[in-house]
Amino acid sequence: MTVELLTHTVLAMTMVSWRRQGPGPGPAVVCVHGAGVSSRELLPFVEAMGELREAWSVDLPGFGHSDKPAEPLTLPALADAVAGWVAETGLERPCLLGGSFGCQVVVEVAVRHPGRVGALVLVGPTVDPHARSPMRLVGQWLRNSVRESPRMAPLNIADYRDAGLRRVLATFGISMRDRVEDKLPHVSVPALVVRGGKDRMVSQAWAEQVTRLLPRGRLAVADGLPHMVPYRDPRGLARLVAAFLEEALT
Template sequence: MCVHGAGVSSREFQPFIAALGPHHDAWTVDLPGFGASAGPRQPLGLRALADALVEWPAAVGLDQVVLLGGSFGCQMAVDAAVRHPDRIAALVLVGPALDPAARGFLRQLLRWMRNAPHERVSMAALDLADHRDAGGRHVAGAFAESLRDRIEDKLPHVVMPTLVVRGAQDRMVPQEWAEEVTRLLPAGRLAVVEKAGHMVPYRQAHSLVRLVTDFLAHTCAAAGAGGGTGPREQRPAP
């Protein structure tokens, strides 16, 4: 189940969902106020968004899900995992926001500008459509929540296996922060995708599918054997 980033929608996961579909049941959702989802007049805070996130699979009869968050979606996935561990089997954190070393609007803006050349040009049209659909109030609210959230304090309390994924050219998420996220997780492992910026699911969908299917296969095998998740590792994806 894919969780989109701040101010955008499930559109960013379309290439990934199409590539993952033949291997696993997969869903992507529009959180309240974003994409095709109706939302409250006032933007929801991160905690309320995370609660809405875990309510959807329960409403459609899914017992446990794997949450795959992108950027700000990682923050919601981690918050949901810490407060609702019985609902979530595993996490995949792609381009996990927010690096504490750049917790500020101007610093994030500078990183976004440095990252932009490493994304597909077609992403710009999707972002504009998403911002239009959500409206300025919801977009600004989501970015404000991202800046306020201290994901680093929650990561040590994530009990389920977690795969951290970073694009090798990602200027929003430095390698040092991706490694710190992995270190803070009790059962985390890190993978780096070559020739990708921040939006790995959009630019390198097939590489991400290979990482996710391998992670799920090993996670399920370990769970079936009653063992742990194995050593932490860092490896490039083709």
């Protein structure tokens, strides 16, 4: 694997990230993982994206190999940590790519710290306002999970073990309570919404609503794929993101 591991100190916490240097010009792509998990599921995409332009994935505080604060961080605190990490790395207005709950984190970054962000990619954005209950979310997760790669199971187990049950449940609670739809109209940068065509956690109607609420949003559907597009088709997503950035930022 050609991805290198790096550490930075942000708000008195160590945050671990992975980087692959890319040949292409323009902003780097920084991946932010979903609830309860880590960069493990995003490394195939970092590898693929790094063939085209500089690509990173960062473990949020409390997850993966990053420091574990005593209390789970709030959504604003997670966003502040990502913005602080961007400043520490010296990246100039990167494209933040969120996966699932990571979409809520990067939207929060774009609203709270607009000067740190050049563009957004929201892959499988959560949470649909019509599914804001534990039972509905569990049902969606079960329907979607049968379509995901079985190779993700050991990665998820390792992620949940690293984070601990209390932090995992707290983060899912944060995800459900967050009214991301109220923030989307305040995102000023170009944004690409990506939905897997067979995603059972993000409906087509919700993906279209997210796109409409974004002032500079556009939608792409990855036919035949479930929720975890970056893991199932990393190269296809990398091409999609590269084309979006070339068009949106030139």
